Amino acid sequence: MGKFKSFWKDNWIGYLFLAPWMIGLVTLTAIPMGASLYFSFTNYDMFSAPTWIGLDNYTQLFSDEKWLESVRVTLIYVLIGVPLQLTFALFIATLLNKGISGLSLYRAIYYVPSLFGGSVAIAILWRQIFGGNGLINNLLSNIGIEGTNWISNPNTALYTLIVLMIWQFGASMVIFLAGLKQVPIELYESAKMDGASPWKQFSKITLPLITPVVFFNLVMGIIGAFQAFTPAYIVSGGTGGPLNSTLFYTLYLYQKGFTQFSMGYASAMAWFLLLAIAIATAIIFATSKKWVYYQG
Amino acid sequence: MKKNYISMLLFFSLILLVACGGNEESNGSKDSSGEGEAGEVQISFSWWGDTGRHDKYNEIIDLFEAENPNIKVDRQFGGWDDYWDRLTTQVSGGNAPDVVSMHQFYVSDYARRGALHNLNEFVESGELDLSDFPESAIDSGKIDDNIYMVAKGITMPGFVYNTAVFDELGVEYPDFNWTWDNFIDKANELKEAMGDDGWAIGDLSGGQINDLRYYARQNGQDVFTEDGKLGFDAQVLTDWWEMWDQLRQDDVIPDAATSNEYEGLPLEANMFATKKVALLKLPVNQMYLYEEQMGEGEIHAVRHPHIENGGTGEYVEGAYLSITEASQHKEEAAKFIEFFTTNEEAVKIFKTEQGPPAGTEASNLVIEELTPPEQRAVEFIQETVEISEPAPYAPEGINQIETLYADNAEAIAFGQKTVEQAVEDFMNEAKSIWPE
The missing domain is CATH 3.40.190.10 (Periplasmic binding protein-like II)
Structure with a gap:
C-alpha cells in the first residue's frame, strides 16, 4: 500500500497530463469494444434491448454458408494479395535504389497511389477501368483479344481488387527503400569482386539483410488486408457480388449489422476477426525467429 | 513545490483548451439536429431520388422555410440503395432525421422495432390535418390501426x-x-x-x-x-x-x-x-x-x-413520410409533413414526382398542369388502383x-x-x- 502511495505521489502529474488521451482511449475505444463484446453474446437488432443468447452467435458462424464464403474470399485476398504487393513494392524499391537521379521525385510519384488508393473515387475509377467497355478491354482489343467484363465476372472480380491492392504499393515501397539504404555498400563491392551475379547479390546479401523490414511490412500488410472494406463495397455496390465473389469479411459484417439488423451476430463476427488477425500475427511472429536476421 | 504549481497551471490551461474545443464542436452539432439561433428550430428531412427530384424537393422546402421562418430544414438525399443503408445506420446510431421518406416494403422493419412515431395523436388533434385524404390513402400508411406514415404520392x-x-x-x-x-x-x-x-x-x-x-x-x-x-x-x-x-x-x-x-x-x-x-x-x-x-x-x-x-x-404502392421516434421536434416535423402533402403551392411543385398526391383536392390541383407522360401515368395509376387488392x-x-x-x-x-x-x-x- 505504501509503495503504491509513493508511486502515485511521484507520478500523479504525469498521469494528469496523460488524462485527456486516457479518457479518449477509454470512451472512444475501450468502452465501444466492451459493448461489442457484450453484444456478441446477445440477440441485438439495434432498436430494442439485447437479449442474452450465450455463444449462439459464434456457433452459428460455422453453419452459415455465406460466412464461410466470406472467409474464403478474404483468405484469397490476403494470401495472394499481400505477397504480390510486397514483391512488387520490393521490386520497385530495388530499381529506385540503383542510384538514379531525381530519386525523391520518383519516390513521391510512386507513393501517390497509396495516398488515395483506398478512397471511394479510386474504387469507382476501378469499376470503369475493368468494366466491359473499360480501359483494359480497349487496350486488349487493340491486340485482338476480346476481354470479359472483369468486374461482373465472378471468376475475375476478386482479382481486380487484388490488382487494386498491389497498385497501392507505395507505403511498403518507401519502407523497403529505407531498408535497402541500410545495407552496407562494401558487402556488394566484395561480392562483385568474388564474381557474384546480380541475382546472387540480391538473394544472398540484400534479402537476408532486409528481412526485418519484410517482417514489418508483412505484418502490417496482413492486418490491413484482413480489414479491407472500401474497395469491395464500392466496386460491388455494397452487395459483395457478383455471386459473392467479392464478399469481404468486413463487407458481410456490415451487411449483417446494418442492412439485416443482426448487430449481435455482426459483433460476434468482429470478435472472430480480431481473434483471427491476432492468431495470424502470432504465427508470423513465432516463425520470425527462423527467417528474420537482425544485424549486430 | 513551485514546480508543481507550474505544472498545475499548465494542466488547467490544457483543460481550458480542450473544453473550448469541445464547446465549438457541440455548437456545430447543434446546428444539424437541434436549436440553432434564438428560437429557431432545425429539423432534418431525408429522401431518395435523382437530381430532378432533389431540385423539386429543395424548392418545396424553401417555400416551407419562407412560411415558417423559425424552422430550418436540413436536407439529406441519395439514391434508393444508399438511402436505406444510410437510414439504418442513422436510426441505430440515434441520429435519424426527424422526417424520413418511407416505403411499404421497409416500413415494418422500422415501425415494428419502434423506430417510427405513431401519428394517430397528431392526426386526431388536427395538428397533422389529413382531411383531404380519402380513407384508403390514410389506411395505406397504417400498421395495425396505427398511422406510421403519410402518403406523399400513390404510384403503381x-x-x-x-x-x-x-x-x-x-x-x-x-x-x-x-x-x-x-x-x-x-x-x-x-x-x-x-x-x-x-x-x-x-x-x-x-x-x-x-x-x-x-x-x-x-x-x-x-x-x-x-x-x-x-x-x-x-x-x-x-x-x-x-x-x-x-x-x-x-x-x-x-x-x-x-x-x-x-x-x-x-x-x-x-x-x-x-x-x-x-x-x-x-x-x-x-x-x-x-x-x-x-x-x-x-x-x-x-x-x-x-x-x-x-x-x-x-x-397500392407509394412513397410516404414518417416521423422518427427519436425526433426532438415532432410537432415541427408534423407541420412539415402537412405542408408537403397538402399545401397548394407545394403540391403544384410536387406534381406527380412520386405518384399523384394522395389528397383528393391536391391531386385535382395537379392534374391540370401535367405533361402528357405524367397524364398517362395518372391514368394508369387510377386504372390499376381500381383493380388492386390489399396486401x-x-x-x-x-x-x-x-x-x-x-x-x-x-x-x-x-x-x-x-x-x-x-x-x-x-x-x-x-x-x-x-x-x-
Missing part, C-alpha cells in the same frame, strides 16, 4: 415501352391486359427483331422480391402472410425462376454478367434508356423522366403480366429474405445452381428466418 408499377423503339423494330405494342404467355411471346418477338443489339427486358428473376410478389399473388399466395410467415410454396418459386431461366438460355434477357454490369446505374445509363432492352418494369410516375431522357417516341405503360383466371397482383405489411426479416432470394437467383443466372437446388436452398433457409 407497370411494364413500360417506348413507342419509337417498338416502331423502329416493327413490333406491335403489347396489350394493356396481358398474360405471362403473351409476355413471353412478345419478349421472343422483340429479341428476334433486335438481334445482337439488345434484349427484350432486363432480368427480373432476382433484383427485387417485389417482382416475385406479383407472381405469387397471382397464384393466390404472397411473399409473406399477415402473421409474418413465408407466404408461398416451392412450386411458385420454381415456376417463376424456371420462366426467367428459360428466357435467359434463349438469350431473350441478358446474361448474368451483363445484368450485373448494368446494376445500379443511373437512369441515363441504364439498359432501357440506352435502348439495350425494349421493356422495363417501372413505377409509372417515372415515365416522364425516360421520355425526357430518350428524346423520341412516347413512353406508355401496360399492366404487370398476369395469369389467366388467376389472382390480382396489384396492390399485408412485410414482417421483420424481410431484408434477410430479400438477400437470400437475390443470392439464389444470381446463382441460377451464373449457372452455379440449378433452379431445383436454388429453390431448395431458399426454402430451407427462409424457414430459419420466418419459422413456420
Whole structure:
C-alpha cells in the first residue's frame, strides 16, 4: 500500500497530463469494444434491448454458408494479395535504389497511389477501368483479344481488387527503400569482386539483410488486408457480388449489422476477426525467429 | 513545490483548451439536429431520388422555410440503395432525421422495432390535418390501426415501352391486359427483331422480391402472410425462376454478367434508356423522366403480366413520410409533413414526382398542369388502383429474405445452381428466418 502511495505521489502529474488521451482511449475505444463484446453474446437488432443468447452467435458462424464464403474470399485476398504487393513494392524499391537521379521525385510519384488508393473515387475509377467497355478491354482489343467484363465476372472480380491492392504499393515501397539504404555498400563491392551475379547479390546479401523490414511490412500488410472494406463495397455496390465473389469479411459484417439488423451476430463476427488477425500475427511472429536476421 | 504549481497551471490551461474545443464542436452539432439561433428550430428531412427530384424537393422546402421562418430544414438525399443503408445506420446510431421518406416494403422493419412515431395523436388533434385524404390513402400508411406514415404520392408499377423503339423494330405494342404467355411471346418477338443489339427486358428473376410478389399473388399466395410467415410454396418459386431461366438460355434477357454490369446505374445509363432492352418494369410516375431522357417516341405503360383466371397482383404502392421516434421536434416535423402533402403551392411543385398526391383536392390541383407522360401515368395509376387488392405489411426479416432470394437467383443466372437446388436452398433457409 505504501509503495503504491509513493508511486502515485511521484507520478500523479504525469498521469494528469496523460488524462485527456486516457479518457479518449477509454470512451472512444475501450468502452465501444466492451459493448461489442457484450453484444456478441446477445440477440441485438439495434432498436430494442439485447437479449442474452450465450455463444449462439459464434456457433452459428460455422453453419452459415455465406460466412464461410466470406472467409474464403478474404483468405484469397490476403494470401495472394499481400505477397504480390510486397514483391512488387520490393521490386520497385530495388530499381529506385540503383542510384538514379531525381530519386525523391520518383519516390513521391510512386507513393501517390497509396495516398488515395483506398478512397471511394479510386474504387469507382476501378469499376470503369475493368468494366466491359473499360480501359483494359480497349487496350486488349487493340491486340485482338476480346476481354470479359472483369468486374461482373465472378471468376475475375476478386482479382481486380487484388490488382487494386498491389497498385497501392507505395507505403511498403518507401519502407523497403529505407531498408535497402541500410545495407552496407562494401558487402556488394566484395561480392562483385568474388564474381557474384546480380541475382546472387540480391538473394544472398540484400534479402537476408532486409528481412526485418519484410517482417514489418508483412505484418502490417496482413492486418490491413484482413480489414479491407472500401474497395469491395464500392466496386460491388455494397452487395459483395457478383455471386459473392467479392464478399469481404468486413463487407458481410456490415451487411449483417446494418442492412439485416443482426448487430449481435455482426459483433460476434468482429470478435472472430480480431481473434483471427491476432492468431495470424502470432504465427508470423513465432516463425520470425527462423527467417528474420537482425544485424549486430 | 513551485514546480508543481507550474505544472498545475499548465494542466488547467490544457483543460481550458480542450473544453473550448469541445464547446465549438457541440455548437456545430447543434446546428444539424437541434436549436440553432434564438428560437429557431432545425429539423432534418431525408429522401431518395435523382437530381430532378432533389431540385423539386429543395424548392418545396424553401417555400416551407419562407412560411415558417423559425424552422430550418436540413436536407439529406441519395439514391434508393444508399438511402436505406444510410437510414439504418442513422436510426441505430440515434441520429435519424426527424422526417424520413418511407416505403411499404421497409416500413415494418422500422415501425415494428419502434423506430417510427405513431401519428394517430397528431392526426386526431388536427395538428397533422389529413382531411383531404380519402380513407384508403390514410389506411395505406397504417400498421395495425396505427398511422406510421403519410402518403406523399400513390404510384403503381407497370411494364413500360417506348413507342419509337417498338416502331423502329416493327413490333406491335403489347396489350394493356396481358398474360405471362403473351409476355413471353412478345419478349421472343422483340429479341428476334433486335438481334445482337439488345434484349427484350432486363432480368427480373432476382433484383427485387417485389417482382416475385406479383407472381405469387397471382397464384393466390404472397411473399409473406399477415402473421409474418413465408407466404408461398416451392412450386411458385420454381415456376417463376424456371420462366426467367428459360428466357435467359434463349438469350431473350441478358446474361448474368451483363445484368450485373448494368446494376445500379443511373437512369441515363441504364439498359432501357440506352435502348439495350425494349421493356422495363417501372413505377409509372417515372415515365416522364425516360421520355425526357430518350428524346423520341412516347413512353406508355401496360399492366404487370398476369395469369389467366388467376389472382390480382396489384396492390397500392407509394412513397410516404414518417416521423422518427427519436425526433426532438415532432410537432415541427408534423407541420412539415402537412405542408408537403397538402399545401397548394407545394403540391403544384410536387406534381406527380412520386405518384399523384394522395389528397383528393391536391391531386385535382395537379392534374391540370401535367405533361402528357405524367397524364398517362395518372391514368394508369387510377386504372390499376381500381383493380388492386390489399396486401399485408412485410414482417421483420424481410431484408434477410430479400438477400437470400437475390443470392439464389444470381446463382441460377451464373449457372452455379440449378433452379431445383436454388429453390431448395431458399426454402430451407427462409424457414430459419420466418419459422413456420
